Amino acid sequence: MSRISSRLTVIQKQGLSEKIQSYKSLVSNIMDKPNAPELIETFKFIISTEASNVASAIVDTYINQMGVLNQDLQTTVGEEILTAIGKVSTSAFNTALFKLREYMMNIYNTQPGKESRIFDLLNANADIAQSGDLESQLRLYANLSLLYLQSQKVKDLKSYSPEDLKANDTFNKAVDLFQKAGMTFLQLQDQDNQTRQTTSKRKKDVKHELCDAIISELYGNFQQAADKYYEVSTVIISPVEADGYLKKAITSAILAQPSERRSRLISNLYKDERSGDEKKIDKKLAKVLEKIFLQQLVVEKEDNATLEQALDKRIVPHLKKAILKHNIVAISVLYDTISISQLGQLLSETSDETERTVAELISDGIIDGSISQLDDMILFKNQNAILSEWDANIAALCNGLNSTYEILLRDGIVSKEQVKARIQKDDNVNKKESVKEKQKEKEKENPNSRELIGSTSNLGISDAQKKGSKEGHSEKEKSNQDSKSSLPAQTQSQTKIQTKTQGKPDEKK
Incomplete structure (x- = not known):
């Protein structure tokens, strides 16, 4: 019997409270001088022989302290604990089990090629849906799905055709887990509505959104992928990852089917300050985005080469069709x-x-x-959507006025004669206004015409004063006035001066 086995046998015979404390001390002593076989032996013994509440407490203590071990030890011991718990199948381990699962997920995210192993450990040992709270289930589903989607098996796909995707087990497992995450999210929303614990709308976890973006992209739903990639780029903490997802949002938006939704996203991407930063987004790619935003033709070979370089080679076949559609829409406006x-x-x-x-x-x-x-x-x-909307609004207004007019006539509130009289009155007012406007325009074009009007006005007043005593002379003045109106502007101005000079003696008289 090994040293650890004898100590475990002794501890097993102790009272409940003393036993738990002794097990915790033993685990802590082993972790001070890490020894993987001794830790594995200890946990297997505790999980298989002790009551579930005792074993769960010891596992929970280990999870809180396992960060002091190196990653290889954490992986080895964690896998053995998960396997041992899977053989017991008791709900007492739910809390500890979910903590360990999430911890192991973080470890496996840094170790490519471990997807199958983690799935076997986490899904085969205990059904996620049967244990733990909904929040924990959602996180685990999303983490597992993302782990599969970022696995080498998915990266090694020859194409993103429906046939190749369907034949890839890893991708299918990712989609299945993502769908379970979506169902769990809906359950949480219903729970919120029933309990009314929050006034704000529940938002999906960033990893859940990222899974949605990747799956949508692989299925060729580029609009959904672009929306999700852009959303992730605005909330993810790492600047490098955020810039990468922004780039994916731009390329996916370019590949998306022309629509109002796509136009809004293209506008948001173009106006995003990060898109204009050469350190974040390639200058050539930003230029293509600008052309898409302004509905300009993308026909230059350099533009297509830029897009091909920015895209995954398995998505490039979609590029030609997308650019052709964009160009046709751009031409339809011209x-x-x-x-x-x-x-x-x-x-x-x-x-x-x-x-x-x-x-x-x-x-x-x-x-x-x-x-x-x-x-x-x-x-x-x-x-032109704006002009079309304007025309539609004008037509609706006219139809509304006609309907109102019909109702007023029908109810005897107004008569046709009244309406005609009002229309005639409005027409006369409009004509007068039009004449005034034309007169003002002429005055602006020929400033001397204002002086001519002033001089003829003065002459008219003088004629009125003389009309009573010298009627014949008035007719002569009127004749002179008519002749002056036909003279050039300069001559009229001279005539005005002479008239004023001649008019002074009369005024004194």
Whole structure:
């Protein structure tokens, strides 16, 4: 019998409180001078022979202290403890078990290639859904799923085709765990609604969101992937990881199907200060993002080379189609009509592929237009959303006014004669205003015309004063005034001066 075995036998015969304290002291002494075989032997004995509440307390103490061991010892001892607990299958170990699982998850995250081992240990020994609280279950599901998604087996996929993904067991396990995490999250939301413990909407864990982004990207749902990658980039602590996920958000957004949702995300990414920082995002990639945001054509070889370099090689096949769709949408804003052959030539694409892509965009409601195969023409309708909305609002207002008018006539509140009279009155006012505006414009164009108006006005007053005594002379003055109105501006100005001079004796008289 070994030294440890004899000590364990002695401790087993002690009273409950003394026994727990003796086991804790023994574990602490072994950890001071780390010895993996002795620790493993101790925990196997305690878990298999002692009451579950005693064993759970000892395991919990070890978990709180295991950070003093090196990582290899932590891994070896932790795996043995998990295996031993799996053979017991009792709910008394729930708290300790979940603590150890999460601790082991952090260890395995730094040790590539351990995915299968950790899954066997954590999932085969005890069903996660049958033990622990929902919060712990959610974290474990998300951590396990992310571990699988970042594993070498998923990285070694030849392509992201549905066939290859379906045949990859590691990826399927990740998706299964992610779906369980989603169901657990919904349970937590229902729990919040029932207990009303929080007024704010529950948010998913960052690892849960990251799993969503990776799975969406592998399935080709680039819009969802872009949204999630961008969200993760704003909350993750590590600056290097945040910049990497921002880059993934940009490339996924470029690959996404044109839509209002994509446009909003592209706008947010373009306006994000980090996108303009060359230390964070490559300058060439930022330039392509700007073109996408401004709805400019992306046809240069350098732009496509930049995107291919930024993308995973297994996603590159999606790039050509995505750029073709973007360019067609950009052209639909600039052109009312264009021939299919001309559009294909402009985009360096065959006429058949161009026509097929345009038809797909029209069918999906992304662009508004039609194709005339007889004339080999594409007809685009107005794509300006702001102007379309404005026109729709004006039409709605006019329809509302017409409806109101009909109601007023029907109820006898107004008559057609009253309406016509009011319209005529408004027309007269508008005409007068229009004449005044034109007159002001003429005065601005020819400042001397104001002096002419002033001089003729003075002449008119003088004529009125003389009209009573010298009517014939008034007619002569009127004739002179008419002749002056036809003179050039300079001559009129001279005439004004002479008139003022001649008018002074009359004023004195």
